[in-house]
Amino acid sequence: MEHTHTAAGHETAHADSSTKTIWRTFWILLCITVFEVGLAFLHLEYGFLPRVVLNAIFVGLTVLKAFYIVAEFMHLGHEIKNLILTILIPLLLFVWFIIAFLYEGDSWKNMRKDLKPGTPVEAVKIAPAEKHH
Incomplete structure (x- = not known):
């Protein structure tokens, strides 16, 4: 009986850990996306960066987000x-x-x-x- 209880407790802990990982990933991706949108609006309003530099930043941040998604949701970061x-x-x-x-x-x-x-x-x-x- 104790063994079953321990396994159920382990599953609950694993589910809590997975939920925390998903929310952490969500907030990180949201922050990067909000930063990208903010840069776009600042560029439209003030044009403070050359378009080539801005596009390079967007591509870099998009690659960063793609890497993070692959690492977390495809578990490639743990392989x-x-x-x-x-x-x-x-x-x-x-x-x-x-x-x-x-x-x-x-x-x-x-x-x-x-x-x-x-x-x-x-x-x-x-x-x-x-x-x-």
Whole structure:
């Protein structure tokens, strides 16, 4: 009978611990989000930071929130280093692929804007110089 009572007490303690962890995570994420919204409003009102810096701050804080969510709710923060690396390295490669594809797509868009179908590249480089003569 005591063993069952101890197990039930352990489950209650674990549930209290989980609830505290969820609320702590909620408040941390809420504070970061309120800070982000506050920065956005300050930027709209006063424009105190360059947009590139502000975007870098937003991306950094978003990555921080994503890391915290993964660490707490997916319990990745409590796992061994090899498992964490097994998940994070492919994720970083995926992010790199997205950036590379966006860069290539922008390059193709700009290249298509400069060339009409069937126009050789040399003609495009020569044509503007000939128009000025």
